[in-house]
Every structure is written in structure tokens, then in C-alpha cells.
Amino acid sequence: MSIDRSYQASFNENNQEFVIAGKLRPQSEDEMRPLAEALTNSLAQVRGTFYLNVKRLARLNNVAFRAITNLVSQVCDTRPELKIEVVTSSVMGWSTRKFLPLAERLPNVTVNEYDNDFYPGQSFLEEGGFIPILRNQTKLTWRHERHLLPRHGLKPGMTVADICCGIGDFAVLVQKELKPSHILALDHSRTSLDYARKVAAEFGITDIEYVYGDASEMVIEDNQFDFVTCRHSLQIFDRPELILKELYRICKPGGRVYITNEKNSHCLGEPRGESIQWTYTEVAKLFADFKMDVELGPKSRRYLADAGFEDILVDSFMVTNGDGDPQDFANMIQAWENVFAGEMARDRGDSPEFIARFRQGFQDQIYAALHPKGYAGWPIWAASARKPT
Amino acid sequence: MRGTKPLVEISMGIEAFASEWLHCDRISSYLARMVSHNRTDSLLYANLLSSALNELLETAFAHHGPEGNFSCRVSRLGDSDVIELDLPCDDMTLAFYRDAAQRLTQPDLAGIYHSALFSPGKPDPHLGLLEVAVDYRARIAIVAEKGNRLKLAAELTLEGAAA
Numbered sequence: 001m002s003i004d005r006s007y008q009a010s011f012n013e014n015n016q017e018f019v020i021a022g023k024l025r026p027q028s029e030d031e032m033r034p035l036a037e038a039l040t041n042s043l044a045q046v047r048g049t050f051y052l053n054v055k056r057l058a059r060l061n062n063v064a065f066r067a068i069t070n071l072v073s074q075v076c077d078t079r080p081e082l083k084i085e086v087v088t089s090s091v092m093g094w095s096t097r098k099f100l101p102l103a104e105r106l107p108n109v110t111v112n113e114y115d116n117d118f119y120p121g122q123s124f125l126e127e128g129g130f131i132p133i134l135r136n137q138t139k140l141t142w143r144h145e146r147h148l149l150p151r152h153g154l155k156p157g158m159t160v161a162d163i164c165c166g167i168g169d170f171a172v173l174v175q176k177e178l179k180p181s182h183i184l185a186l187d188h189s190r191t192s193l194d195y196a197r198k199v200a201a202e203f204g205i206t207d208i209e210y211v212y213g214d215a216s217e218m219v220i221e222d223n224q225f226d227f228v229t230c231r232h233s234l235q236i237f238d239r240p241e242l243i244l245k246e247l248y249r250i251c252k253p254g255g256r257v258y259i260t261n262e263k264n265s266h267c268l269g270e271p272r273g274e275s276i277q278w279t280y281t282e283v284a285k286l287f288a289d290f291k292m293d294v295e296l297g298p299k300s301r302r303y304l305a306d307a308g309f310e311d312i313l314v315d316s317f318m319v320t321n322g323d324g325d326p327q328d329f330a331n332m333i334q335a336w337e338n339v340f341a342g343e344m345a346r347d348r349g350d351s352p353e354f355i356a357r358f359r360q361g362f363q364d365q366i367y368a369a370l371h372p373k374g375y376a377g378w379p380i381w382a383a384s385a386r387k388p389t
Numbered sequence: 390m391r392g393t394k395p396l397v398e399i400s401m402g403i404e405a406f407a408s409e410w411l412h413c414d415r416i417s418s419y420l421a422r423m424v425s426h427n428r429t430d431s432l433l434y435a436n437l438l439s440s441a442l443n444e445l446l447e448t449a450f451a452h453h454g455p456e457g458n459f460s461c462r463v464s465r466l467g468d469s470d471v472i473e474l475d476l477p478c479d480d481m482t483l484a485f486y487r488d489a490a491q492r493l494t495q496p497d498l499a500g501i502y503h504s505a506l507f508s509p510g511k512p513d514p515h516l517g518l519l520e521v522a523v524d525y526r527a528r529i530a531i532v533a534e535k536g537n538r539l540k541l542a543a544e545l546t547l548e549g550a551a552a
Binding site: 066197209 | 410413414418426427429430431432433436437439440443444447503506507509512516517520524
């Protein structure tokens with residue numbers, strides 16, 4: 001008989017959290033003994049609230065479920081003062097429904113589906129209001145990236161994953177122009193995915209799978225893709241190294257991971273350069289207050305090296321008002337102002353005076369972009385690296 | 390089943406299937422991934438389908454006749470997928486599945502399932518079927534066929550649940 005030990009279990013004493021991830025489909029309760037012992041030992045160490053985190057438990061059969069819940073029931077009987085919170089995720093589809101009856105039976109057990117807490121500060125960027133920004137940005141960056149992507153190793157016929165795909169327009173452009181065999185596009189925003197599926201259907205595109213998921217803990221098997229992209233996203237997660245670890249994991253050995261990020265304080269424009277520079281320096285600080293590093297671009301080499309990649313290639317390009325219609329650039333800046341000054345600064349509690357000056361920098365960049373002799377720019381760092389064979 | 394479009398089928402001797410527990414997990418994971426690629430959210434759909442299919446396979450693993458062919462087929466019927474397990478059966482197996490079919494027609498199936506799920510001692514042998522019927526809202530049909538064969542069909546509509 002083979003025992004498939006494809007689960008991971010760990011206990012974090014500081015959080016009083018026991019995490020089970022992977023797959024638990026044993027044939028007999030005996031196979032559950034190591035996990036049951038670890039869970040028992042962990043329960044013995046805690047007071048107050050114990051968190052049983054099954055957010056990344058992809059598969060669970062009834063043998064395992066009963067072993068876990070029997071143990072939880074016993075603890076509830078002997079320690080009525082202990083609260084047990086089971087943390088599930090809608091990414092898996094089944095787990096909340098499976099564990100909820102446990103909470104109905106045991107008064108000290110609660111079941112909570114925690115999907116909105118994946119990333120602090122993300123709500124600004126995941127709601128529908130951000131869609132126009134994303135659409136405009138992709139339109140502007142594609143002029144550059146369509147030439148850069150082949151240089152970074154993307155070839156026709158490859159299998160591609162676009163992680164943090166947003167509204168999916170980048171995946172559509174890649175599919176149409178660079179002809180990979182298949183694209184899996186993943187994002188954590190249902191609003192964005194709904195939009196992406198609608199756009200793909202309108203264009204009759206069937207070679208892109210749009211899936212819901214958490215980029216830092218994906219339900220995708222190892223070594224699946226020749227080319228993995230993750231654009232403008234590491235910079236808006238508080239722990240980018242977790243995402244990179246996942247990008248590395250799903251990439252085939254010898255395949256490449258391609259990331260793009262900004263250094264927002266380097267956005268520029270002339271005339272009115274000083275005001276523009278002040279505002280974008282403040283943008284970087286604002287994002288930092290929401291645990292996002294929009295200065296990450298030039299740090300790409302370090303992040304890729306630390307994640308274990310080799311053959312690192314770093315490019316940078318400047319999206320400018322000269323890339324096609326200057327109004328497109330101006331529209332993007334206006335959308336940024338609406339979110340950064342209109343929502344984020346307000347939510348941080350900034351004064352009206354600060355917000356007025358903050359807004360002025362965006363308006364000055366729009367002025368520069370639309371000025372017949374003006375220049376406005378948004379710098380991007382595009383980096384890729386190979387997963388060792 | 391009428392009107393369905395066959396998508397994929399795995400067939401092997403029942404002895405081979407029942408020789409290794411991991412077959413349940415491997416077959417359910419593989420078939421679910423294969424048939425889910427063109428669903429709205431392929432990964433979520435595959436995860437749900439694999440969970441339901443695994444319960445059916447684990448039931449067949451534990452309850453089947455001694456010899457003959459075993460097959461697992463997935464067919465499509467619009468938003469639904471139909472899983473059909475075709476397995477050899479003897480008198481004891483037949484009685485087991487007849488009992489199951491009878492229980493699945495009971496009112497308050499959710500109550501029966503939850504009682505079974507949390508019952509002390511040995512697990513209820515119908516637990517997997519009850520789960521598929523309740524948690525996955527499957528329509529389950531169990532039919533004895535000629536030549537000591539039995540067909541278990543589960544129609545699952547997961548598309549809405551997975552979107």
C-alpha cells in the first residue's frame with residue numbers, strides 16, 4: 001500500500017495557527033496519525049483562540065475530515081473555554097460548505113472564509129473602479145512589451161501563465177500577437193475576471209483559461225509553464241517573495257519568469273517638473289503606508305536572484321505621451337489621480353491641503369503630456385530569469 | 390445517459406483498480422482536470438469535480454464484485470457533467486448499493502448526511518454517496534444490469550457553484 005504524503009502541516013505558535021495545505025486523502029485513519037499528533041500537540045500549547053487554517057487544503061476525503069473533526073470535538077469537550085476558528089477559502093470551492101456543519105454542532109467552533117484578507121490595501125486595486133486604469137495602462141505598455149517579450153524568451157507554441165492577470169487584456173494581446181499554445185490567466189479579483197471572460201468571449205478567444213486564485217498560494221501543479229508573467233503586481237503585495245516562490249514553482253525547469261514593476265517616484269514631466277516629482281514621491285510613500293512597494297522596479301534583479309533564478313535579464317522602458325495619442329497618457333494619469341488622491345489619500349486621513357497639492361502634481365503631468373512641447377513619462381522595469389534545470 | 394456527450398473514460402480490471410488506494414485520487418484528479426478546462430473557472434471546477442468524483446471512486450473501491458471490468462466515464466450535458474461508474478457486483482455489493490439508493494430517496498438527506506459525517510466509531514459506508522448527493526447536489530442513479538454488473542451515475546451541476 002502506498003501512502004501519499006502530499007500534504008503539509010505546520011504550527012505557528014505566535015499566531016496559534018495550525019496550517020494544513022495540499023491533499024489529504026488517506027485510506028485509513030492510521031495514516032492520519034502523524035498529522036493528528038501534530039494537531040494534538042499544537043492544541044495543547046494554545047489558549048484563547050486556536051486557528052485551524054485549511055485555506056490551501058485542496059483535497060480532503062471523509063477519512064481525513066472525520067479524523068480532524070473527531071479530534072476537534074474531543075478538545076471542545078474537554079476544554080470548553082477554547083475557541084477554535086476554522087479558516088477556509090472560496091478558492092477551493094468545497095471547504096466552507098464541508099466545515100460549516102462542524103460549527104453548527106460545536107458551540108466553540110466557528111468557520112470563516114477569509115478571502116479579502118489575502119493582501120492588505122488590495123481593495124483599492126481590485127474593485128471595478130480600477131478597470132479603466134488597467135485597460136489604459138496595458139494599451140500603453142504593450143507598445144513596448146510586444147517587442148520585449150520575445151527578447152525575454154517568449155516564443156510561439158509555449159504554454160504561458162499570466163499570474164495576477166487583472167482584466168486579462170495582456171493575455172489577450174499575447175495570445176493574438178505572440179501565439180502561445182495556451183494561456184492560463186489567474187487573478188484574485190472576481191470583478192476583473194468577469195470582465196476578462198466577457199472580453200475574451202466577445203473576441204471569440206477560447207485559448208485562455210481565466211481562473212480565480214491567490215497568487216501567493218496557487219492551486220496549480222509544479223513545473224507546468226514555459227513562460228510565466230506577472231506584471232505590475234509584485235509591487236502591490238506586501239510580501240512579493242511569496243509570489244515569486246510560486247511563480248518559480250509553476251514554471252518548468254528551463255522556463256522563464258517575466259515580471260514588470262515600477263519606480264513611481266521616477267514618473268516625470270516637463271514643464272512643471274518640480275510639482276510632478278513631489279507628487280510621485282508622495283505616491284510612493286502613500287503606497288508604502290498601505291504596505292505596497294511601488295518603487296520595486298529596480299529591485300527586480302535582487303528579488304529574482306533571491307528566489308533562485310538564473311540568467312537574469314533586466315530592461316527598462318519609459319511609457320510617454322509620445323506613445324500614440326497623448327490623450328491616452330493623460331487619461332491614465334487622471335485615473336491614477338482619482339484613485340490615489342480621491343480614495344487612498346482620503347482613506348489615509350490626509351488633510352484637504354495635502355490632497356490639493358497632491359492632486360496638482362497629477363494635473364501638472366497631464367498638462368505636460370498634452371503640451372505641444374511637453375514630455376511626460378512613466379518608467380517600467382521589465383525583468384525575466386530562468387528557472388534552473 | 391440520453392443526450393450526454395462522452396468526454397473521457399478510464400477502463401481497467403476491477404482487481405487492478407482495487408489494488409491501489411491512490412487510484413481513486415489519481416483518477417479523480419486527472420479526469421476532473423481533463424474535463425474542466427473549458428468551464429468558466431477551470432481550476433475551481435476541477436477542484437469541486439475531483440472532490441465529488443473521489444468520493445464515488447472511494448465507494449466503488451470499497452464495494453465491488455470480485456472480478457470483471459471497471460470503468461469511469463464523464464459525459465457532458467450542458468452545464469452538467471455526468472459521472473458513470475460501471476462495475477462488477479455480487480449479491481453483497483448489490484445489497485449495499487440498493488440500500489444506498491433507498492437511503493438517497495429519504496427526506497432530510499442533509500440531516501442523514503451530517504449525522505453520518507459526525508457519527509462516532511466506524512464511518513457510515515454510504516457517507517461518500519450521501520456527501521455527493523447533499524454537498525454537490527448530485528442526482529444519483531444506481532441501476533443493476535445484466536451479467537452481475539452495476540451502473541452508478543451521478544449528474545452534477547457545478548458550473549454555477551464554481552463561477
